[in-house]
Amino acid sequence: MPVLLDLLFNEWLVGFGVPILVGIGLSLLADEFKEFTAARICFIFATLWAYGKMIMWGFTTPESFKVRALVIALVSASVAIGLVEALRLTTRRQTTVNATPDSVKEPFSVTVETCLFSTTFQQGGIFWVVDRFGPRRSKAPINAVLAVRVVNNQSIASMINRLTLEGNTVNGKWIPLLLIRGDMVQLFDVINNDFTKAGLLTPIMLDSMLENRAMSPNETVKGFLMLAYPRGNDQFNGKFRFAIADTGGAKYSQQEADTNAGNFGGNSLPGGGFQDISKYPTAFVQDSPANLITPP
Helix, strand or coil: CHHHHHHHCCHHHHHHHHHHHHHHHHHCCCCCCCCHHHHHHHHHHHHHHHHHHHHHHHHHCCCCHHHHHHHHHHHHHHHHHHHHHHHHHHHHHHHHHHHCCCCCCCCEEEEEEEEEECCCCCCCCCEEEEECCCCCCCEEECCEEEEEEEEECCCCCECEEEEEEEEEECCCCEEECEEECCCCEEEEECCCCCHHHEEEECCCEHHHHHCCCCECCCCEEEEEEEEECCCCCCCEEEEEEEEEEECCCCEEECCCECCEECCCCCCCCCEEEEECCCCCCECCHHHCHHHECCCC
């Protein structure tokens, strides 16, 4: 028994073990875990371990009574205060989480980090797409490219099966937009309408990342989306809002999402060299339902 006690309350073991238990307890309070009972157990075991070491030291040390009393009093007070504050922190954290249960939280959050867009359907822009497949490939102008961040706020995995987008006009009207499938087309930037030197762009497309995979709890997914406006004379102002639904029935509809238009910042569009796409006839994605996530 003395050998076991010597091992259990060894200075090195206690010196490493107590901080590790406290660290584990604090980690269990994070959003990824929210294991409040387990956190309390870690804090209590760390306290008992520290008190045990203190008692063993007081029993075996040759120091005088005054020294032993002073050290034990200081250590006891420090450990007790640490335990009380750790338990209070756990209770506050649990109260906060319980005050906003998953059932009343928005299941998703969506941020349009940056975008480049044209204002009207007729205007087009520097971005063009070319069909990847089909006997008669064509090139088509598109109206916007967005860098988007999606977060699954739920405590369970989520597979998104519906993603729609609306654009806001200068008159304040919201109009459904056309999302272009990233796996069906290649994206190019064309400067000064020089189709013989079109720059191939190879960004990570958000729709491809979300397709046929589940987002883990609290996971963040980033990627790009390609958009086209419906035919018409509407003038858009660069504000977009999303609607998302998953296979579990969770739904989220934004009221509005502003963009930092025209500034990609850290959201780079990687390139893959230049290609001549002048040989492809010009068409419109509005006439190619197979290339659209949301057909017109």
